[in-house]
Amino acid sequence: xxxxxxxxxxxxxxxxxxxxxxxxxxxxxxxxxxxxxxxxxxxxxxxxxxxxxxxxxxxxxxxxxxxxxxxxxxxxxxxxxxxxxxxxxxxxxxxxxxxxxxxxxxxxxxxxxxxxxxxxxxxxxxxxxxxxxxxxxxxxxxxxxxxxxxxxxxxxxxxxxxxxxxxxxxxxxxxxxxxxxxxxxxxxxxxxxxxxxxxxxxxxxxxxxxxxxxxxxxxxxxxxxxxxxxxxxxxxxxxxxxxxxxxxxxxxxxxxxxxxxxxxxxxxxxxxxxxxxxxxxxxxxxxxxxxxxxxxxxxxxxxxxxxxxxxxxxxxxxxxxxxxxxxxxxxxxxxxxxxxxxxxxxxxxxxxxxxxxxxxxxxxxxxxxxxxxxxxxxxxxxxxxxxxxxxxxxxxxxxxxxxxxxxxxxxxxxxxxxxxxxxxxxxxxxxxxxxxxxxxxxxxxx
Amino acid sequence: xxxxxxxxxxxxxxxxxxxxxxxxxxxxxxxxxxxxxxxxxxxxxxxxxxxxxxxxxxxxxxxxxxxxxxxxxxx
Numbered sequence: 358x359x360x361x362x363x364x365x366x367x368x369x370x371x372x373x374x375x376x377x378x379x380x381x382x383x384x385x386x387x388x389x390x391x392x393x394x395x396x397x398x399x400x401x402x403x404x405x406x407x408x409x410x411x412x413x414x415x416x417x418x419x420x421x422x423x424x425x426x427x428x429x430x431x432x433x434x435x436x437x438x439x440x441x442x443x444x445x446x447x448x449x450x451x452x453x454x455x456x457x458x459x460x461x462x463x464x465x466x467x468x469x470x471x472x473x474x475x476x477x478x479x480x481x482x483x484x485x486x487x488x489x490x491x492x493x494x495x496x497x498x499x500x501x502x503x504x505x506x507x508x509x510x511x512x513x514x515x516x517x518x519x520x521x522x523x524x525x526x527x528x529x530x531x532x533x534x535x536x537x538x539x540x541x542x543x544x545x546x547x548x549x550x551x552x553x554x555x556x557x558x559x560x561x562x563x564x565x566x567x568x569x570x571x572x573x574x575x576x577x578x579x580x581x582x583x584x585x586x587x588x589x590x591x592x593x594x595x596x597x598x599x600x601x602x603x604x605x606x607x608x609x610x611x612x613x614x615x616x617x618x619x620x621x622x623x624x625x626x627x628x629x630x631x632x633x634x635x636x637x638x639x640x641x642x643x644x645x646x647x648x649x650x651x652x653x654x655x656x657x658x659x660x661x662x663x664x665x666x667x668x669x670x671x672x673x674x675x676x677x678x679x680x681x682x683x684x685x686x687x688x689x690x691x692x693x694x695x696x697x698x699x700x701x702x703x704x705x706x707x708x709x710x711x712x713x714x715x716x717x718x719x720x721x722x723x724x725x726x727x728x729x730x731x732x733x734x735x736x737x738x739x740x741x742x743x744x745x746x747x748x749x750x751x752x753x754x755x756x757x758x759x760x761x762x763x764x765x766x767x768x769x770x771x772x773x774x775x776x777x778x779x780x781x782x783x784x785x786x787x788x789x790x791x792x793x794x795x796x797x798x799x800x801x802x803x
Numbered sequence: 804x805x806x807x808x809x810x811x812x813x814x815x816x817x818x819x820x821x822x823x824x825x826x827x828x829x830x831x832x833x834x835x836x837x838x839x840x841x842x843x844x845x846x847x848x849x850x851x852x853x854x855x856x857x858x859x860x861x862x863x864x865x866x867x868x869x870x871x872x873x874x875x876x877x878x
Contacts, residue, residue, distance in 0.1 A: 364863040377851045650845040653838070677830075688819045693842055703852055 359501075363522025364389060364531035367579040370525065371428040373422060381431025384412035385474050388620070390434040391523045392477065397504070399496040402438045403445050403478040409433065412474045417717070420471075420741070424612040426651065428582050430472030437512050438478035439485055440558035440570070449561050450483040450493040452674040453667055462559025464528060464570055464587050471586035476524055479514030483679045484529055485563045486660060487511055488538055488748035491730045492676035502774070504701065506727040509542030509748070510554065511535040515573050527576040527582045532563045533652060534752025536571040537779060541722035544766045544775030546580045546798070547573045549752075550787045552759030555587050564659040567652075567756040575598060577666040577765060577795045592759075597792045603715040604630065604780075604797075605640040610648075611720045611751055614737050618770025619721050626719070626767050626778050629800050643707040646748035647700060648754045649746060654689055655757070661686030705758040708716035709784070712760070717793045718781040721751055722764040727775035761787040763794045767801050812843050 358397030374378035389406050416431040436442055439449050441458035442465055448455040461469065469475070480498045482490045490498035490513025498513035500506040501521055508517045512529030516539035519527060529536040531549040548571045555570045562568055572583035585592055606612070606627065615623070631637050659670075662684050672680060711718060724747050725735055734741040755762040760781050767778040780797060782790030816839045821832040 555871045644848065647844070650841045650848065653841050654845055657838075681828070681831055681834055683830055684823075684828060685838055688822075688838065689842070690815075693845060696845055700845070700848055700852060784828060 359391075359522050363387070364520075364575060366576050367428060367432055367525050367574065367582050370432065371430075374431045375425050377421065381413040381474060381523045381795050382414040384411065384431065385409050385433045385476065388435060388476050388523050391521055392518070393477075395501070395521050395523070398494070398499045398501055398517050398521065399480050400498060400514040400521065401435070401477045402448055402450065402495045402514070402525060403479050403792060405442075405445060405475060405477050406659065408444070409474050416472055416474060421721065421728045426472040426669055429468065432526070433476045433524045434468060434583070435477055435479045435515060435518050435527040435720055436475055436494050437481055437527065437529045439481060439530055439561045440465060440528060442475060442478060442750045445478055445627055447561060448478075448494070449485070449675075450481040450495060452494040453671050454725070456561070458559065463556040463685050465559070467589045468528070468583075470589070472521065473526075473586070478525060479512070479518055481514055482511035482535075483676050484573065484660075484664070485511040485532060485535055486679045488745050489728060489730065490514065490539070492678050493677070497730050500727050501791055503727070505729060507542065507730050508727065509539035509723070512538075512573065513692030514546075516540055516545055516547075519543065519545045519575055526572055526579060528583075528587070529571060529573050530560060530563075531571050531752075531756065532567050532656065533571045533749045533756050537722050537752050537762060537777075538567070538571055538748055540764040542727045542775065543719060543751045544777070545573060545575055546577055546665075546766070547764045548580045548584060548787070548791070549583065549755065549762045551761045552787045554761070554785070555786060562659075564656045565663065566659060567655060571755065576761070577798045579588065581795070582765070584787070595792060599793050602630070602635040602717070602793055603638065604635060604717055604719040605638045605711060605715045606719050607642045607645065607711060608639050609641050610645040611642075613748065614740075614742065614750065615721060616726060616737055618772065618774070619724055622767045622770065623721050623778065624777035626801055629803070630797065633800055637719070640711045640718070640725060642711045642754070644704070644708070645754060648704065649749070650758065651700045651704060651751070652698045652753045652757055654693050655701065657682065657686030658689045659686075659692050682759070701757050704754065708754065708758045708760055708781070710730050711779070712783050716782075717790060718776050719797075720779050722777035722779040722780070723748060723752075724750055726770050726772070726776065755781055758785055761790045763790060765801065767794045767796050808843070808846060812839055815839065834852075
């Protein structure tokens with residue numbers, strides 16, 4: 358049973374670590390015990406117990422001798438197993454032979470430089486090519502609230518690790534929503550920064566032009582702390598402002614197919630924010646309905662290109678669904694890929710236009726709550742929708758355009774499952790987006 | 804979609820499905836049908852965007868539709 362103590366914020370435990378009231382070793386041991394206690398959820402692929410305990414002990418000694426590095430020093434974190442961590446295999450959740458990196462990915466190096474303790478590598482939808490984390494050679498990731506349900510994906514193990522107190526932050530990747538979708542399903546916070554804001558070196562690509570690594574945690578403040586470390590800035594997140602926000606809700610397309618609980622949560626969020634004096638407007642993102650077609654014609658050929666040599670050699674080691682999606686990409690004509698890139702530029706301008714003069718766009722992160730593992734369709738407003746398509750529907754546009762976007766909890770649906778709102782900021786305005794998100798989070802949690 | 808485009812798409816789908824069969828991947832065929840629909844939609848969007856751009860070339864960068872389409876209501 359997860360207790361409130363398991364789910365403290367980074368800010369809370371950082372104060373205790375800095376003052377010596379809590380040792381990184383005890384904290385890390387507690388997280389590792391949580392991982393062991395819930396192996397049935399398949400949240401982790403590799404647990405780095407010995408290395409994590411050694412690093413935690415070293416962190417404790419450094420802090421005790423006056424060498425405190427900042428709010429991540431001694432904090433247990435996890436890494437999606439698509440990202441290189443020296444000395445551990447990078448499996449990508451696949452039975453395809455893994456990579457054996459001798460060096461950490463730069464974003465892992467930055468976390469370690471900030472003093473974070475890596476406890477392990479989290480499970481995922483194979484090669485990040487799916488939204489449910491059920492196609493993994495290491496077993497499907499299961500939602501702790503109901504193991505027959507998916508925690509979302511592809512960074513599903515990371516989100517489960519957060520809500521089960523197995524770590525205080527995790528690093529995921531987001532190509533169509535893979536940080537934000539599991540954050541939405543699990544009731545945590547996930548940030549997709551601006552495109553290319555964080556380095557992608559040492560990360561197995563899915564789409565070389567739409568992949569975004571990003572931090573996941575239990576609050577906006579915690580995500581902000583991790584994001585600063587990932588940038589290598591060493592700065593603390595700037596303070597929030599107090600002027601009323603201007604938020605725009607893109608209703609057409611984005612609010613058309615929503616489960617009732619999600620629709621009610623959006624209405625409640627608008628009402629709460631307006632009651633606090635924020636200005637809530639509506640906006641149309643021109644031709645947003647073209648998003649899935651553009652997305653498909655970029656992600657499929659880019660993924661197929663990367664996987665071609667391995668797919669030729671080990672076709673049967675891929676999960677059937679992932680293999681078929683990779684095979685599908687090989688049939689896309691070059692001219693259609695270029696068409697999609699051309700339309701991508703136009704969609705980017707359309708989102709810029711929608712953001713002009715406001716702080717952020719406000720929309721749901723996910724039209725549904727946790728899907729049943731193995732389901733191929735889900736009923737939305739009495740109509741069956743393909744699970745993968747409906748889960749990507751509200752997030753993938755911002756991978757195409759590169760705008761920063763964050764998923765944050767917005768209460769629960771009538772059946773008790775978490776519901777999430779998404780805020781989308783200006784390109785290269787991730788810090789400003791985090792400040793907006795902190796204010797929205799405070800209001801939505803009130 | 805005009806008739807020529809439709810014929811081209813049908814020919815593409817036939818060739819792709821035959822290739823999937825030849826490679827022992829018949830389960831790919833429903834996905835290729837989905838892809839064909841998406842590709843048709845993509846090509847139509849591209850055509851519309853080019854027409855739009857041609858119609859407003861002197862007015863700066865083209866955008867989908869006639870405007871940003873903002874309708875403001877304050878809550």
